[in-house]
Amino acid sequence: MKTLDAYNFAGKKALIRVDFNVPLNERFEITDDTRMKATLPTISKILNDGGACILMSHLGRPKNGPDEKNSLKHLVNPLSVMLGRPVKFADDCIGQSAVDQAAALQPGDVLLLENLRFYKEEEKGDVAFAEKLSKLGDVWVNDAFGTAHRAHASTAVIGQFFSDRVCGYVMQAEIDNAQRVLENAERPFTAIMGGAKISDKILIIERLLDKVDNLIIGGGMTYTFVKAQGGQIGKSLLEADKQELALEILEKAKAKGVNIIMPLDNVCADDFSNNANRQVVASGQIPDGWEGLDIGPETVKLFMETVEKSKTILWNGPMGVFEFPNFATGTNAIAKAVVKATEENGAFSLIGGGDSASAINNAGFGDRVSYVSTGGGALLEYMEGKTLPGVAALA
DSSP states (O other): OEEGGGOOOTTOEEEEEOOOOOOBOTTSOBSOOHHHHHHHHHHHHHHHHTOEEEEEOOOSOOSSSOOSTTOGGGGHHHHHHHHTSOOEEESSSSSHHHHHHHHTOOTTOEEEEOOGGGSHHHHHTOHHHHHHHHTTOSEEEEOOGGGTTSOOTTTTGGGGGOSOEEEOHHHHHHHHHHHHHHHSOOSSEEEEEOSSOHHHHHHHHHHHTTTOSEEEEOSTTHHHHHHHTTOEETTOOOOGGGHHHHHHHHHHHHHHTOEEEOOSEEEEESSSSTTSOEEEEETTEEOTTOEEEEEOHHHHHHHHHHHHTOSEEEEESOSSOTTSGGGOHHHHHHHHHHHHHHHHHOOEEEEOSHHHHHHHHHTTOGGGSSEEOSOHHHHHHHHTTOOOHHHHTTO
């Protein structure tokens, strides 16, 4: 796999797959530019070498071709400010405007193409579409780890049309950091698994059981474990068909000597809203008509103590409905504990993308942990041991 530092882009037009799938508000303003900022070092390296950059990305999930909401034109001005130079925009990704503008690029120029997913061929991995894209540049750089688990035209299929395929800095950092956790973890190693469903995390949990010392389980998936053990969960989230699986995970952990740490108490509510009535109850004792939406104070204390003593930390998934401020206490406490372990205990901390990345960034701690992944689903699949098409295409 060619790395960015080993390649000279002087006089080259680099066609770069970036992940600019950023959230926009109703005024088409970016509300979280983390993914864009992450790619700036890759773009800067190419420009500093004397190359030109052609950036391609998807945005959102457009259903029927072009639409205003998902146009990448909304990113042109913010990106120009970030790079300190004007960014050109092609109102198509394979049409004549893209071809003409790409052909006219000079060293130091940056061109952003319109949303790849305005064409259904992108997600279908269409070879002809990939070939049209490939004609825009001399070298292909894949820096979109967040879509590396998809065999789409621009993330994987396009690689066959280039003799020079280069791994961008984001992609390289994601792989390096995941490998550090999986293969070179300093102990004690604690994995914190949250989020809604066991089914989303089962493969990563099973793989981690061979590697971790402590497995903390929080979030919505907790209640399936509790119910499987005979506890009362009221109307909390439940995967009824995964109760047997939950018990199997607990048995496997015990057999492997992994310390599974479950909530001692929960903050529950009588309605799924920020302003619902709240009460703290012991785990397994949630009354009928109530649902657990966060971990309780005793659990916060227990989880924080474990995290703060750790030397390697992997965090994937919130501890509760952190989008509601009244139920964000547990998630914010975990964020603080991860920061403390990193800064005071010298721990290596990897935040596993998605909601966990949002939580740590929203708390203002993104630059105080070791690494925040830009790809939730892709990171999970990589850590599960799956081959990611976007990574394989770089070989």
